[in-house]
Structures are given as C-alpha cells and as structure tokens.
Amino acid sequence: MADFPFDAVGFDLDGTLLDTFRDLGAAVNHALDLGGFKPVPVGSSKDLIGGGAKIMLARAVEQQGGMPEDDFHALYKQMLRYYSENNAVHSRPYPGVVEALDALASRNVQMAVVTNKFEEFATSILTTLGLADRFVTIIGGDTMGKGNAKPKPDAVIEARKRCGADGPAGSFAFVGDSTYDVAAAKGAGVPVIVAAYGYCDKPPHELGGDAVIERFDQLLPALERL
Numbered sequence: 001m002a003d004f005p006f007d008a009v010g011f012d013l014d015g016t017l018l019d020t021f022r023d024l025g026a027a028v029n030h031a032l033d034l035g036g037f038k039p040v041p042v043g044s045s046k047d048l049i050g051g052g053a054k055i056m057l058a059r060a061v062e063q064q065g066g067m068p069e070d071d072f073h074a075l076y077k078q079m080l081r082y083y084s085e086n087n088a089v090h091s092r093p094y095p096g097v098v099e100a101l102d103a104l105a106s107r108n109v110q111m112a113v114v115t116n117k118f119e120e121f122a123t124s125i126l127t128t129l130g131l132a133d134r135f136v137t138i139i140g141g142d143t144m145g146k147g148n149a150k151p152k153p154d155a156v157i158e159a160r161k162r163c164g165a166d167g168p169a170g171s172f173a174f175v176g177d178s179t180y181d182v183a184a185a186k187g188a189g190v191p192v193i194v195a196a197y198g199y200c201d202k203p204p205h206e207l208g209g210d211a212v213i214e215r216f217d218q219l220l221p222a223l224e225r226l
C-alpha cells in the first residue's frame, strides 16, 4: 500500500514494544540485595524505568538514603552483569505488537528501535524474542555517545536517517511511553504517539504526544490519523 502516511516508524523498547519490568526489577533487586538495601516491589520497578539502567538503580538507591559514588558504581556493574544474563526471562512483546509490525512491514514501512537501554542488551533481548530482524537498526542509549541518549533528539534523528526516511520527502513517526521519548521526538521534529499502557512517568495524556494509544492494535489507525 503506497498510501501509508509514514515511510518509517521508530519505537521505544521498554514499556512500548516490550513489557520488561520484571527482568529489570529483578536486576535492580539483585543489586539492592548485594548493597544491603531492601528490594523494590517488582510492580514499582515500572516507576524507575525510562532513563536507562544507571538512572533506574540510582532512583532505587536514592529512595533508601543513597550511597557513596564508588560503592554505587560497583553495584551498578553487578546489576549490568546480572541483567546481561537474565534480560529475557519474563520480558515479552505487548499484545498486538507482532501483528502490528507485520502489518507495517506489509506496507513497506521501515522500522527502528530507539531505546535508552544499552544497544547490546536491546539487541540481545530482541534476538531472543525473535524480533531483531524486523528492525533496520537498534539504537541504544550508548550508541550516539555519552550524553546523547533520549531526551536528546540525536538517536531519533539517526534512526530516521538509517531508515532512509530523512530526505525532504521522507516521513517518520515515533512511538514511546515516557517524557524521554516525547522530548526526543519533538527535538527531532517528528510526530510522536504515546503508549498509555507503558511505564509513563506522567499521565499519558499529559506527556505532550500527538496521539495516545491504549493498546498496540490501535497503532496503525493512530498513525493514519496523525
């Protein structure tokens, strides 16, 4: 179908394509335990996600009074090691994701992932779940260099370029669940759809997106209405 309004779509990962909070929560709790802290209730780990692994652990440690920088760094490394070995135990695509990716592919829409996770973890999880091949590129929080992760627009701009949708005629939209995503998309000058079922750090309708979806099967109609 040549008349689909977008040549390419970029997706956030955690809380947008994949429900990952159980594995992320387990990694945080592994580190908290090693540091002598209390575990975070797994459901509450959703509130820590969005800015990448370091911010996630820092928020959890902060909630319990904080710790010296060097000790924090050691704990952070332990968390990454644990997560590298246990990142796709419970993580799954949200209902409707696979069908929507199929539908976009059948319309020749190029797809990219732009996450604040490390690129290596994102690639590994998507490979385990059999989804990696669907994406032209997987850009992580470390891909564009230090300080350039979302909410900076660089990764979204790069994803658009790698999808070949950056010329004057190329059209690109982004889908995400947090302030990081909306700010990055706006900075890149592309429309953004908010996934209300994700780990939104504000009420979804207050995130400032161009549209809000409650379920992934609403994505294609929402893109067509933008």
Ligand SMILES: O=C(O)COP(=O)(O)O
Residues within 6 Å of the ligand: 012, 013, 014, 015, 048, 049, 050, 051, 052, 053, 056, 114, 115, 116, 117
């Ligand atoms: O891991 C995180 O904190 C954020 O990851 P996301 O950018 O895919 O939501």
Ligand SMILES: [Mg+2]
Residues within 6 Å of the ligand: 012, 013, 014, 015, 016, 050, 176, 177, 178, 198, 199
């Ligand atoms: Mg997210």
